[in-house]
Amino acid sequence: MIEVRHPDIDWAALAPVLVLLGTAVWVLLVGVFLPRGARRVFSAFFAAAGFVAAGIVSGILFGLDEEASTLVRDSLARDRLAELGQILVAGAGLLSVGVSYWESRGPRGDDPRVPADDHRERVVEWYVLLLTAVAGMAFFMQANSLVTLFLGLEWFSIALYVLCAISVHRIAALEAGLKYLIVGSFGSAILLFGSAFVYGGTGALTFGGIAEGAADGERLFLVAGLAMILVGLAFKISAAPFHMWTPDVYEGAPTPVTAFMSAATKIAGLVLTLRLLLIAFPEEEELWTITLAVIATISLAWGNIAALTQRSVKRLLAYSSVSHAGFLLMPIAAGNALGGRALLFYLVPYAALSIGSFAVVAARERELAADVTLDNLAGFGWERPFHALAMSVFMFGFIGLPPAGLFLGKFYVFTAVYERGWTWLVIVGVVATVVSVAYYLAVVRAMYGSSAELRVAPAGGSPPRDWPLTTTVFACLAVAVATLVVPDPLVDLARDSLAFLSFPF
Amino acid sequence: MLTTALIFVPLAGALLVWLIPWATSRAAGGFALLVALAELFLWVVALGRMNFASGGLQQATETPWFEDLGVAYKVGLYDFSLWLVGLTAFVTVAAIAYGTWAGRERPRAYFGLLLFLAGATTGVFVAQDLLVFYVFFEAMLIPLYVLIGVWGGARRSAATLKFIVYTMAGSLLMLVSVIALGLANGTFDLTELSTSGNDWIFLGFLAAFAVKAPIWPFHGWLPDAYREAPAEVSALLSGVISKTAAYGILRIVLPVFPEPVSDWRVVILVLASIGLVYGSLLAFRAPDVRGVIAYSSLGQMCLIVIGLVALTDSGLTGAVLHMVSHGLVSAGLFLLAGAIERRTATGELALLGGMARGRPRLASLLIALSVVALAVPFSVAFAGEFLILNGIFPVGWGWAVVGAAAILLAALYMLRLVSAVLHEGPGEAVSEVALDLRPAEVGIVGALAVALVALSFWPAAITDRVFGGDPARAVETGFSGGGEAMP
Numbered sequence: 005m006i007e008v009r010h011p012d013i014d015w016a017a018l019a020p021v022l023v024l025l026g027t028a029v030w031v032l033l034v035g036v037f038l039p040r041g042a043r044r045v046f047s048a049f050f051a052a053a054g055f056v057a058a059g060i061v062s063g064i065l066f067g068l069d070e071e072a073s074t075l076v077r078d079s080l081a082r083d084r085l086a087e088l089g090q091i092l093v094a095g096a097g098l099l100s101v102g103v104s105y106w107e108s109r110g111p112r113g114d115d116p117r118v119p120a121d122d123h124r125e126r127v128v129e130w131y132v133l134l135l136t137a138v139a140g141m142a143f144f145m146q147a148n149s150l151v152t153l154f155l156g157l158e159w160f161s162i163a164l165y166v167l168c169a170i171s172v173h174r175i176a177a178l179e180a181g182l183k184y185l186i187v188g189s190f191g192s193a194i195l196l197f198g199s200a201f202v203y204g205g206t207g208a209l210t211f212g213g214i215a216e217g218a219a220d221g222e223r224l225f226l227v228a229g230l231a232m233i234l235v236g237l238a239f240k241i242s243a244a245p246f247h248m249w250t251p252d253v254y255e256g257a258p259t260p261v262t263a264f265m266s267a268a269t270k271i272a273g274l275v276l277t278l279r280l281l282l283i284a285f286p287e288e289e290e291l292w293t294i295t296l297a298v299i300a301t302i303s304l305a306w307g308n309i310a311a312l313t314q315r316s317v318k319r320l321l322a323y324s325s326v327s328h329a330g331f332l333l334m335p336i337a338a339g340n341a342l343g344g345r346a347l348l349f350y351l352v353p354y355a356a357l358s359i360g361s362f363a364v365v366a367a368r369e370r371e372l373a374a375d376v377t378l379d380n381l382a383g384f385g386w387e388r389p390f391h392a393l394a395m396s397v398f399m400f401g402f403i404g405l406p407p408a409g410l411f412l413g414k415f416y417v418f419t420a421v422y423e424r425g426w427t428w429l430v431i432v433g434v435v436a437t438v439v440s441v442a443y444y445l446a447v448v449r450a451m452y453g454s455s456a457e458l459r460v461a462p463a464g465g466s467p468p469r470d471w472p473l474t475t476t477v478f479a480c481l482a483v484a485v486a487t488l489v490v491p492d493p494l495v496d497l498a499r500d501s502l503a504f505l506s507f508p509f
Numbered sequence: 510m511l512t513t514a515l516i517f518v519p520l521a522g523a524l525l526v527w528l529i530p531w532a533t534s535r536a537a538g539g540f541a542l543l544v545a546l547a548e549l550f551l552w553v554v555a556l557g558r559m560n561f562a563s564g565g566l567q568q569a570t571e572t573p574w575f576e577d578l579g580v581a582y583k584v585g586l587y588d589f590s591l592w593l594v595g596l597t598a599f600v601t602v603a604a605i606a607y608g609t610w611a612g613r614e615r616p617r618a619y620f621g622l623l624l625f626l627a628g629a630t631t632g633v634f635v636a637q638d639l640l641v642f643y644v645f646f647e648a649m650l651i652p653l654y655v656l657i658g659v660w661g662g663a664r665r666s667a668a669t670l671k672f673i674v675y676t677m678a679g680s681l682l683m684l685v686s687v688i689a690l691g692l693a694n695g696t697f698d699l700t701e702l703s704t705s706g707n708d709w710i711f712l713g714f715l716a717a718f719a720v721k722a723p724i725w726p727f728h729g730w731l732p733d734a735y736r737e738a739p740a741e742v743s744a745l746l747s748g749v750i751s752k753t754a755a756y757g758i759l760r761i762v763l764p765v766f767p768e769p770v771s772d773w774r775v776v777i778l779v780l781a782s783i784g785l786v787y788g789s790l791l792a793f794r795a796p797d798v799r800g801v802i803a804y805s806s807l808g809q810m811c812l813i814v815i816g817l818v819a820l821t822d823s824g825l826t827g828a829v830l831h832m833v834s835h836g837l838v839s840a841g842l843f844l845l846a847g848a849i850e851r852r853t854a855t856g857e858l859a860l861l862g863g864m865a866r867g868r869p870r871l872a873s874l875l876i877a878l879s880v881v882a883l884a885v886p887f888s889v890a891f892a893g894e895f896l897i898l899n900g901i902f903p904v905g906w907g908w909a910v911v912g913a914a915a916i917l918l919a920a921l922y923m924l925r926l927v928s929a930v931l932h933e934g935p936g937e938a939v940s941e942v943a944l945d946l947r948p949a950e951v952g953i954v955g956a957l958a959v960a961l962v963a964l965s966f967w968p969a970a971i972t973d974r975v976f977g978g979d980p981a982r983a984v985e986t987g988f989s990g991g992g993e994a995m996p
Binding site: 403405416422427430452491492 | 527573574575576577578615618640644647648650651654655658659666669670673674677678681682684685688689691692
């Protein structure tokens with residue numbers, strides 16, 4: 005009998021990914037046999053259930069894994085950092101189901117941009133792709149070698165390329181998908197090239213091996229590779245100057261996809277960046293901390309200044325997401341344990357604010373059947389008191405004002421950077437925040453302050469009640485406020501997640 | 510618990526006003542008024558429980574909040590904060606009563622925001638942790654932004670943007686200082702901070718308070734915001750919100766930064782003196798009622814700052830007394846400005862005049878408040894200003910001369926206001942049919958006036974009951990003297 009040698013696989017570590025993939029396969033296989041009317045309920049329900057199950061499995065693993073371990077010859081990690089990240093992206097996926105439920109029902113008949121049954125045709129694929137994207141991110145965050153990193157990156161990116169273009173009758177969506185595909189592939193190619201350099205320099209692909217091989221490796225290749233990998237990751241988290249795709253793609257993609265991308269891609273990309281830099285490049289800490297500080301500064305400057313001139317709310321929020329990439333890179337640049345906790349803390353209220361604000365945009369979009377601009381937000385504050393109140397909290401929250409937890413997040417980030425001794429970077433963050441006041445408050449002013457003549461009446465009377473979306477907005481609001489009122493549990497989770505890592509500063 | 514209740518009763522009231530679908534504007538306003546009265550009642554209870562003889566922190570509560578950085582939710586009352594909390598509660602009652610009586614569009618949002626503002630302001634006055642202080646200091650911006658941005662006058666849009674950018678710039682500099690100071694101390698607990706000699710940290714705090722007070726030349730936002738806001742919001746803004754800045758200087762800047770304060774004292778005094786004279790002169794020239802009150806408010810805040818940085822017993826006591834009296838006076842004057850605007854649809858002095866004829870109540874109240882505002886001897890404002898000047902005299906007699914000159918200017922601009930509104934020939938905008946103040950307006954503004962008269966008879970009610978009787982030492986020791994042990 006031939007003995008096949010195979011690596012000893014710790015299936016439990018892959019359970020969250022497998023749950024998500026299994027759900028995706030189940031929804032895809034069963035969904036196509038269902039009558040059209042039942043597909044939406046079926047696929048949305050199982051997508052939501054899949055996200056909840058994946059979150060629970062990750063949570064159980066989080067409870068079990070006091071020690072970090074690796075599997076499949078060190079190419080995947082099983083540790084609390086990945087598991088916390090998986091819980092967060094599963095949460096983002098769950099919220100996105102709520103945002104997209106009505107969208108996937110198909111637009112109201114009077115939306116001239118889309119044939120009435122366009123979405124209904126693709127509703128199963130929609131949720132399957134969402135599940136696949138989250139599965140890819142879950143895998144990506146477990147990556148412990150450059151190969152699995154690239155695999156995970158492409159996995160969730162391809163799902164997102166298709167999701168962006170899923171409304172095939174909308175030119176803008178196709179354009180967004182194509183643009184994202186081309187620019188994203190460019191970023192991936194750079195990352196892959198950088199990986200090759202790192203391999204050439206150190207002779208290793210696993211993160212631990214790179215750190216070991218760095219001592220007697222070729223430093224030029226290592227540094228060049230590190231730089232290119234950082235560029236590739238910066239593309240994904242839309243940090244300037246690698247953000248060029250962001251406003252176009254965020255604007256063109258269906259709003260629920262934008263909501264999902266803005267939160268989940270950032271979570272996945274930043275969690276992995278933290279792991280990669282701390283495990284694979286501990287010796288180059290001076291180099292990558294200053295590089296990230298510079299990228300953060302550019303993102304803050306570019307994102308905030310560009311956002312000032314936007315009229316389209318989705319573009320405005322896209323630039324806001326660029327500027328928040330800057331805020332999110334600051335704690336990694338700080339390179340201390342406080343910064344690690346600050347990053348993981350910041351991500352949660354940020355994700356809630358981001359998904360929540362795009363959800364409100366989606367709600368307005370549906371009742372207007374037109375792209376939302378600062379002009380046609382007029383009167384929203386009095387027509388939809390709850391959505392507008394939530395949107396105001398989100399906007400004040402993005403600035404860093406109470407009652408949203410991003411206030412503490414910013415404070416945490418600034419504290420970490422200050423502890424590193426980089427007061428200049430804190431000042432940059434502060435100045436960026438002052439500039440951001442103008443455009444975030446422009447949204448609030450547009451909702452409440454405009455005179456009645458400017459109002460665009462919602463087409464066709466009162467819009468349908470959209471309880472999944474409203475519930476999602478409420479959930480985002482609750483998360484945003486809860487992180488301000490009781491921050492400590494989340495901080496403890498963050499501390500536990502980072503216990504296995506050692507920070508250079 | 511009592512201190513926490515003082516913060517959260519108005520906040521909870523705000524939520525109820527928003528959530529319950531009140532049938533009429535009066536119902537929503539009436540409920541908000543009840544909440545504001547409950548807050549005032551709580552303050553009276555706190556007043557009763559205060560031990561003025563011992564000074565120090567009382568009614569303190571502490572709960573862990575953000576342990577990673579050593580931040581706790583810690584609140585408590587000092588005797589001087591108690592007076593400012595009282596001012597907040599009292600002026601809020603007046604403002605909400607006035608708003609209810611005047612009627613505002615979208616009453617639920619409006620009155621909820623007013624209560625929210627009251628809760629946040631109270632939070633600033635009782636916070637004993639740097640970050641808690643900062644949260645409430647920032648939280649005040651949100652209701653103010655919306656209140657002015659939605660219910661304000663024609664040029665509200667520019668006014669709110671200017672207001673918020675100015676104040677955010679100041680307070681974010683303070684955030685940097687909060688972080689630096691907290692990390693240097695290993696705690697954000699205000700009662701445990703050791704003194705710091707760092708000029709930059711000091712300037713960060715000073716920037717926030719200089720914008721909020723405001724001190725010249727950081728007052729760019731003031732005239733627009735005071736002119737465009739609804740009358741009762743202007744009353745709160747100038748009567749109460751500006752006091753948070755003076756309170757911040759008193760509570761944080763003076764005790765924590767003794768060296769920088771003495772190094773920079775001349776600079777602060779020069780800026781404040783310029784502000785005092787410049788504000789008074791602009792008030793004399795201002796073309797409208799609100800302009801006069803707004804610029805006079807700039808001058809008076811600068812005078813309060815002069816009293817604070819004098820760091821003498823008399824100066825500190827006078828500053829606290831003047832905070833309360835100016836709060837009541839300017840709130841009353843802004844409400845009267847609102848009443849005048851309701852009757853004439855304008856605040857332009859050129860279009861007003863002759864309103865005393867047939868309007869005895871308006872005339873009496875305006876003259877009464879103006880007389881206090883110009884600090885006529887035996888008024889509470891006079892007591893406050895006298896103490897401040899007496900306190901700054903040992904520091905340098907020149908500052909006292911500037912201050913005395915400003916009192917003269919105050920007489921000029923207040924009398925100009927009175928004469929331009931009430932006397933002279935009837936203005937174009939003043940109708941023949943005399944509409945005097947309604948009983949409700951008389952009651953609301955009258956209550957403020959009565960409080961001022963009472964304090965004029967008995968300023969010692971406050972001056973004997975601040976800083977545990979020993980102001981300069983209290984500031985020097987960081988207010989740690991006396992008080993109750995923490996539970």
